[in-house]
Amino acid sequence: MPLSDVLYQDAAIDRLQRALSSSRVPHAYLFTGPNGVGKELLASRLAQLLLCTGNVADAGPSLFGGGDAEPAPQDSGLKSQDSCNTCTDCILFAAGNHPDYHRIHRTLNKMHPDKAVQKRKAIDLGVDVVRHFVLERIMLHPSRGNAKVFIIVEADRLSIQAQNALLKTLEEPPGHSYLILLAATPDELLATTRSRCQHIALGTLPDHFIAERLQHERQLTPVDTAFLVQLAQGSLGTALRFADMGIHQRIGEILGACKAAVEDPLGAGKALAELAKELASNSKEAVDAGEEGDTNAAREAQALVLSIVGTVLRDVQRVVVGSPPLARPNEPLIATLAARCTTRPLADSIRALSLAEYQIEKNANAGLIFDTVGIAMNRAFSSAIGV
Ligand SMILES: [Zn+2]
Known part of the structure; x- marks a missing residue:
C-alpha cells in the first residue's frame, strides 16, 4: 500500500x-x-x-x-x-x-x-x-x-x-x-x-475529513457527527473510539449537568463525577475483555467528561461573541446559557477545565475537582444576570 x-x-x-x-x-x-x-x-x-x-x-x-x-x-x-x-x-x-x-x-x-x-x-x-x-x-x-x-x-x-x-x-x-x-x-x-x-x-486532521469518515463508517447523524468532531479535536482515531463508546449518546447528561450548574453547582459537579465513574467502569470491562486498553480508566473517563463539558462551554462562548455554535448547533440550552454569561467569567470557567485536567493527571481527588468545575460554571452562568 x-x-x-x-x-x-x-x-x-x-x-x-x-x-x-x-x-x-x-x-x-x-x-x-x-x-x-x-x-x-x-x-x-x-x-x-x-x-x-x-x-x-x-x-x-x-x-x-x-x-x-x-x-x-x-x-x-x-x-x-x-x-x-x-x-x-x-x-x-x-x-x-x-x-x-x-x-x-x-x-x-x-x-x-x-x-x-x-x-x-x-x-x-x-x-x-x-x-x-x-x-x-x-x-x-x-x-x-x-x-x-x-x-x-x-x-x-x-x-x-x-x-x-x-x-x-x-x-x-x-x-x-x-x-x-x-x-x-x-x-x-x-x-x-x-x-x-x-x-x-504529524499534524491534526481537518474536521470535514473526520466528519466524512464518521458518517461513512459509523452512520452517525449530522448532529452526533458535529459533536464528536468537536470533541475529537483533529483526531480521527479518537472520534471513532468515542463513537464506538456511544459518547454522542451521553451529551444529554452533560447538558443536564451544565443546566443544573445554574442553580446547584455542587449537584452539577456530582453528576459529572458520577458519569465519569460509569464511563470508567464501561471501559474497564473492555480492558478486561482483552483489549489493549489503558489501565488508568478512571482518569481517562474524568478527562473525557471534562472535554465534553469543554465542547459545551466553547459553544456557549461562541454564541456570546456572536458566532454560531459548532458542537451542538441546534441545542436551545446553548443560547439560554449564553444569555446568562459575560465573556470573562466564561473564559475563567473554560480555564478551570484545563486546570482540572491537569489536576486529574496528578491524581487529585475527583470529587473536589468536579465540585470546582460546577462552581466555575455557576459563576459564569450568573455573570450576566447580576446575581
Ligand atoms: Zn511486496
Whole structure:
C-alpha cells in the first residue's frame, strides 16, 4: 500500500519519500502527533515497504525466504516508493504474520517468559519488555532476508531504564533493522532518545475529513457527527473510539449537568463525577475483555467528561461573541446559557477545565475537582444576570 494512502499528512509523507528515493532511510524514526491522526498507519505502511521483496533492486535468492540469506546492503535498496502487495512478504505482512515485523507495546509484558514480569501492571513500557522483545530479537538476522522492523507504540511510556537500554541500538541499529517510535509528543522522551531518532511530526486532521469518515463508517447523524468532531479535536482515531463508546449518546447528561450548574453547582459537579465513574467502569470491562486498553480508566473517563463539558462551554462562548455554535448547533440550552454569561467569567470557567485536567493527571481527588468545575460554571452562568 502506498504511503500516500495516509491522508492529510503530506509533509510527513514527503519527508519519508525523499529519504526513500535517496535510498538513505534512517534506521531510527520518531513519529509524533496526537493519538488517532495516522502515526501507526504511516509506520506500518513504511514497515511494509521496507519488508517488501517485490520492490528490492537485487533481492537475489532470498526473495522467497530462507533464513540463510546474506545481509542486504545498508541502504534500503528500494526500487519504488510503493510496496508491491503481491510478494510473499507483502502477503505475510497483510495477514499480520510477517516474522520480521515486530509491534512493541507495553502490554507485551503478558507474553514475557518471566512470570514476575507477566504479573506487573503495564503502566509503562518497561525495560524487561524492551530487552526481550526488541534487544534480543534485533540482533538476529531477518527471518526472510530483507529487513527487520520494530514499531514501538506509545514510546512516550518507555521507562527511563528502558530508554537507556535502547540507546545503543538506536544509535547503531544492526544493518537491516529499523525502529519506528510513536509518541504523542517528543517531550516525554529523554533528550538522548530523541536525538538518536529522525523526528517526523504529524499534524491534526481537518474536521470535514473526520466528519466524512464518521458518517461513512459509523452512520452517525449530522448532529452526533458535529459533536464528536468537536470533541475529537483533529483526531480521527479518537472520534471513532468515542463513537464506538456511544459518547454522542451521553451529551444529554452533560447538558443536564451544565443546566443544573445554574442553580446547584455542587449537584452539577456530582453528576459529572458520577458519569465519569460509569464511563470508567464501561471501559474497564473492555480492558478486561482483552483489549489493549489503558489501565488508568478512571482518569481517562474524568478527562473525557471534562472535554465534553469543554465542547459545551466553547459553544456557549461562541454564541456570546456572536458566532454560531459548532458542537451542538441546534441545542436551545446553548443560547439560554449564553444569555446568562459575560465573556470573562466564561473564559475563567473554560480555564478551570484545563486546570482540572491537569489536576486529574496528578491524581487529585475527583470529587473536589468536579465540585470546582460546577462552581466555575455557576459563576459564569450568573455573570450576566447580576446575581
Ligand atoms: Zn511486496
